[in-house]
Amino acid sequence: RLTPGSDDRRDLYEVTRKTVLRAADAVCALVKAKDLSPLSNGGWRLRTTSYQQNYKLCSSEPFVEQPLGCFCSGFLVGPNLLATAGHCVANTADLAGIRFVFGFRMKDGTRARTEFNPDEVYQGIEVVGRKLEETSGRDWALVRLDRSVPGRNPVKFRRRGKIRKNRDLFVIGHPNGLPAKYADGATVRDNHPQPYFVANLDTYGGNSGSPVFDKQRVRVEGILVRGENDFVKMGSCHVSLVCPSTGCRGEDVTRTTEWVNVFKQAKKATKDKNKSTQPTSSGGRRPVKKK
Numbered sequence: 001r002l003t004p005g006s007d008d009r010r011d012l013y014e015v016t017r018k019t020v021l022r023a024a025d026a027v028c029a030l031v032k033a034k035d036l037s038p039l040s041n042g043g044w045r046l047r048t049t050s051y052q053q054n055y056k057l058c059s060s061e062p063f064v065e066q067p068l069g070c071f072c073s074g075f076l077v078g079p080n081l082l083a084t085a086g087h088c089v090a091n092t093a094d095l096a097g098i099r100f101v102f103g104f105r106m107k108d109g110t111r112a113r114t115e116f117n118p119d120e121v122y123q124g125i126e127v128v129g130r131k132l133e134e135t136s137g138r139d140w141a142l143v144r145l146d147r148s149v150p151g152r153n154p155v156k157f158r159r160r161g162k163i164r165k166n167r168d169l170f171v172i173g174h175p176n177g178l179p180a181k182y183a184d185g186a187t188v189r190d191n192h193p194q195p196y197f198v199a200n201l202d203t204y205g206g207n208s209g210s211p212v213f214d215k216q217r218v219r220v221e222g223i224l225v226r227g228e229n230d231f232v233k234m235g236s237c238h239v240s241l242v243c244p245s246t247g248c249r250g251e252d253v254t255r256t257t258e259w260v261n262v263f264k265q266a267k268k269a270t271k272d273k274n275k276s277t278q279p280t281s282s283g284g285r286r287p288v289k290k291k
Contacts, residue, residue, distance in 0.1 A: 007062050007240075008185035008202045009175065011106040019218045020170070027103040027172045027180060027211065027249050028122075029070035030088055033097050036121065044121050046104065046114045051178060058237035066178050067112050073173035073210040073219070075155055076099045078267055079148035080122070083259065084209035085225045086132035086139045095124035098255055100145065102152060107182040112179045119150055123185050128269075129262035138195045139225040142255045142262055144270075147194040155211055157220035165191040170226060171201050173210025184215060189250050197222065198250040200243075204230045212253045221255055227251035 012024050048067035051057065057064050072088035082100060089095065100122045106112050124143040131138040134209040168182035183202040190198035199212065203224050210224040228248045231238040241248070 009062065009183040011109075012172075012180055012182060013020075013106055013108060014102045020172075020182060021111040022153060023155055023213065024045045024172050024182065025102070025210070026076040026155045028074050028076070028082065028102045029174050029177075029180070030072035030074055030084065030209065031099045031101045031104075032068045033123075034046075034098050035069065036099055036101075039115065042118045043134045044101075044116050044118075046101065046116065048112070048114055051176065052075075055176065055231060056238050057231075058234060058239050061239055062248055063178055063181075065110075066106065066204070067114070068177035068206075069112075069179070070101070070174050070177045071115065071206060072208045073206065074100060075172075075209075075211040076144070076149060076152060077142070077154050077157060077263060078270070079154065080145045080270070081128070081263065081266055082143045082145060083211070083223060083256075083263075084128050084141050084143065084256070085223055086141045087225070088209045089124070089127055089130070089141045090142060092125075092127045095143065096128065099123060100143075101108035103173065107269075122146055122149065126267040129259060131258070136195050137193060137252060138254060138258055139252075140223055140259045142259055142266060144266065146186075155213075155220045156218070157211075157260075158214075159251065159260045160257060162191065162255060162257065163188055163197065163214060163221045165189075167221075168215040169199055169212055169221070170215050171207065171210050171212045172202055173207040173224065174201070175194060175204035175207050176230065177206040194224070194255075196254045199253055201227075201251045201253075203227060203251050224256050225252050267284070 036044045048069040050213040072083035102120045126144040130141040152216045186201040211220040
């Protein structure tokens with residue numbers, strides 16, 4: 001859904017703010033494993049489909065010529081820890097059919113990146129924490145990846161307190177499964193719910209799991225999890241639903257403080273595991289101290 005007057009979504013090649021581009025490097029696409037095929041260099045090719053055909057879109061719709069390749073978004077919060085929406089991953093067993101792909105974006109106005117190096121594609125090995133509660137609105141998951149991600153810095157995120165109402169926001173993710181988009185021009189609209197806040201973001205279905213940032217601090221405040229219907233019918237095709245800035249239901253964002261304690265426990269578990277496998281001077285393994 002869009003706020004009136006403009007579509008604030010932009011491709012990343014159009015963004016010049018360096019702190020935003022660094023943050024975008026931490027964002028990934030959740031892809032079905034069956035949609036990736038191996039390349040001779042050890043990399044992977046992503047099978048894509050037509051955005052216009054999949055959603056029966058009118059030719060006037062933005063990005064109508066771009067491909068679709070994923071079903072959710074996610075972002076790095078640690079070297080091998082990733083955050084996403086709880087409804088994007090059900091459990092650890094579910095991870096076998098999912099890959100986490102970094103760098104699915106447009107190269108320019110007509111070409112999308114659909115081939116990826118080995119260090120851009122990861123498998124999840126454990127859902128270390130997850131909530132999906134209809135009554136409270138909690139919706140988040142933390143996933144441990146099969147290895148650390150080199151060359152990409154985990155995002156900074158809020159660990160206590162909450163964002164102020166009317167604070168400026170932006171989001172980075174994969175609306176409807178498109179190559180990554182940046183969208184600003186949004187603010188916190190309703191800050192009262194404890195587990196989440198409501199914002200007037202230009203986001204769509206595939207944005208689930210996207211990081212929502214405080215625009216000034218470039219710090220993640222939450223995970224985009226649900227919102228208004230994306231499209232309405234216009235004649236024989238569909239266009240984006242346009243909402244007033246204070247109209248429609250808004251987009252819900254699970255607060256980072258909902259999962260910060262699970263993150264701390266997962267980080268500590270990783271550190272303890274690394275200590276237990278650290279080689280000793282004799283070439284053996286250092287034993288774990290008993291408490």
